[in-house]
Amino acid sequence: MRNTQDIWSYVDAKKAAFEKLADDVWAVPETCFGEFKSVALHTQALEAEGFRVTRNCGGLPTAVMGEAGEGGPVIAILGEFDALPGLSQEAGVAERREIESGGAGHGCGHNLLGAGAMLAATAVKDYLAKNGLKGRVRYYGCPAEEGGSGKAFMVREGAFDDVDIAISWHPAPFMALNVANSLSMIQVDFTFAGRASHAAAAPHLGRSALDAVELMNVGVNYMREHVPSDARIHYAITDSGGLQPNVVQAKAKVRYMVRAIELPTMWNILERVKKVAEGAALMTETTVTSQVVSAMSNLLGNGPLEKAMQANLQHLGPPPFDEADRAFASQMQGTFQDEDIATAYRRFGMVRSDAPLGVEVVPADSPRAQLRGSTDVGDVSWVVPTVQTYGATYAIGTPPHSWQMVAQGKAPAAHKGMTQAAKAMAATALDCLRDSALLSDAKADFAARTKTFAYKSPLPADTRPPVVKPS
Template sequence: MKNTEAVWDIVEAKSEAFAALSDRIWDMPETNYEEYRSAEEHARQLEAEGFRVERGIAGLPTAVMGEAGEDGPVIAILGEFDALPGLSQVAGLAEKREASVNGNGHGCGHNMLGAGSMLAASAVKDFLAENGLKGRIRYYGCPAEEGGSSKGFMVRAGVFDDVDIAICWHPAAFAGVNNPVSLACNELNFHFSGRASHASATPHLGRSALDAVELMNVGVNYMREHMPSSARIHYAVTDTGGSAPNVVQAKATVRYLVRARNLPELLSLVARVKKVAEGAALMTETTVRSEVISGDANLVGNVPLEDLMFANLQRVGPPVFDETDRETARKFQATMSPEDIASSYARFGLKPKKDQPLCEEIFPLYAGDSSIVGSTDVGSVSWVVPTVQMRGATYAIGTPGHSWQLVAQGKLPAAHKGTEHAAKVMASTAIDLIRNPDLIEAAKADLKGRLDGTPFVNPIPDDVQPPLPERQAS
């Protein structure tokens, strides 16, 4: 029987095909729950690789799952493929230039994320077959990570109930296994209803829903001093009730994104925000209705899995780039501010280095500033399945997340090399787990200990349906 490291050769042999998949997804950027072409590309690639494929899992039209192997433990590798609106950019160009007016773009590298995860799963599939090992490897193609919380809906539907371990990665400026910290979050709409009236002749008869929105925003802003410093609250007025100032607005909507360090803290903070909304409605004699759109749990770490993944990262070694990659990355760094570059290092707990365009090292285990975090729906999976995640170096150090620079680098050779590097680490981690059931049991025990006395409460209520857009007839 071959050593686990033999899977790296399989990854290398398949890498070109999955780089092409990544590039195809880059070429068809689709946003939350509209990833029909991207999901179908993933499904076809899974079928070509010999997986048993299910489309539309958990009732989500753009979610896909491929499984291979028989009996034994179930190892899931999670992928994504959704893009962001308004980030269209010409590939490879270190200058801001839209490829299409107001188009979408892969500003978080999910074209690489999905392709790299499937590459790892496919390599594990072949290794299991070649070595007669029992075990099932699954690739989950998860849509709508960018605010759509698909994994939360998938958890609620039970698609991870028989999974033993979940593995994933995310494109980044640095390679390593960092602090498993993210913020739990809920996205909610607050719909205010009032009474229209002539704003000059009979203003006393009107009850302004827009006034209520403004008062709510003021109230929440005053609340910021009295909430945990790790919490974050953002808002956007999505419906002002009209554009005529001479009409008292009878309706208005504001959308809030509430983030907190953990689920109990989140639920408490959301309840406080709702009270502010009710107060604004009382002050304006309007009514308010709140509606949850999406929600993510915070990440739950797992020491046995993180130790194992980091050991595999060290075995694989740091990512390898050439001088052409470095020179290209320098051109992109020239478009960034010193603060961008310093923040990139700080996020991973590293000291800045001069003339380091790309990461060619492995950052220390658990390094990172836990105050510089966002949210991810991987968090919801980590409450129900032992989960581990790595960062893969795929773009220039200093590249801001959700930026045109990140979109532009998504098809470069450095992106492909970093994706292959991450796939090797994930694949060998999965095989180690299948070969050593004690590691799986240790990971499950770690999760159970962390959640003792804190049962999982899905931040997506049972009556909330995924915000699926109506598909346009072609």
């Protein structure tokens, strides 16, 4: 194991500034492609650190890239800063207290994710400059991971074409290697058009688009039994056609999300969902059109990079939580269901204990439960060898996408977990820059995994990110 404590000191030297960045982004929560204040904060931080800044990275107004160094391999460290709707919450309290009624909040810890990733990139930048090493490090500030597939759009536009290695992280209850077990995902809007009429005086003249939506939902529910058990299908009615029950609804819209382990399975299920939509339209004498909103690929693993990251995690150890951190985490656990806590332990294959925070690094061979979500890091992993870590930043059992997550987003424990994750990422980046064999092995592993399935963006050519204006 190479000495990595030298790069850790570069992280510690700058951590206070990036803890502030995380808190500043927490205070201005913005959702899917609307992260104008957040990207401005990240851009200012990049400029203050002397990075060469590219705005509108990948053609997205709320994406930014900062590069430092010269020559050598290009190491990308990926960050995010989007929030979630409806999760406004005061920090540091173990009870529901909205700051803004119905407002957004960082319910997945992306305020920490972006700041921690930039902290790692800054440490690598400083190390390269101090030691005169060849190599370039880039921080990518990526928008709209939550439902918008920001990185998938960036990949499609070639933003990662000259990158050698990509590294990222995500807040979690434990410090652990993020194994590649995500689901591919696609979101599609189905819009039904019918004919309006008076629901009492002339119902026979109406053709209800809302009836079509409801029949589609029934049909898909019957289909669920006949898809792979690890696939997922979700829906939300985004336009019910109006609020007056005495008017036959002439237009209605439902958004479907289809997930599967691999892209071909996802496409197959989506085609079946489309047939159900067409059947619903036929039964109601309406018409239906569909439009892809977002899509992302499943994660592709990389053995050599994962081995290097795990070694750094084991060498580094868990965050240095103190008694105050544990006391607040225990208070937060008092707001959870017992099953929330049990699920967190199963997810990481850990034996349950009384510790309210993750106080050990998850072993590489832990028997993790197959509880999968989706991430647009998947698309990056299909074009660049990619590795990720989890950082222990919140109480074990915290429900994802919850007010409890927002309440812990500025806590000292969150800052400690963010800094520890930054050290793991910076050390892994440095391994790739100093060890040509690791770089070659990672690329060979990537080539072998992609040999039989050529990547194609799951985003159709005509799918564009939504136009969002600054608030």
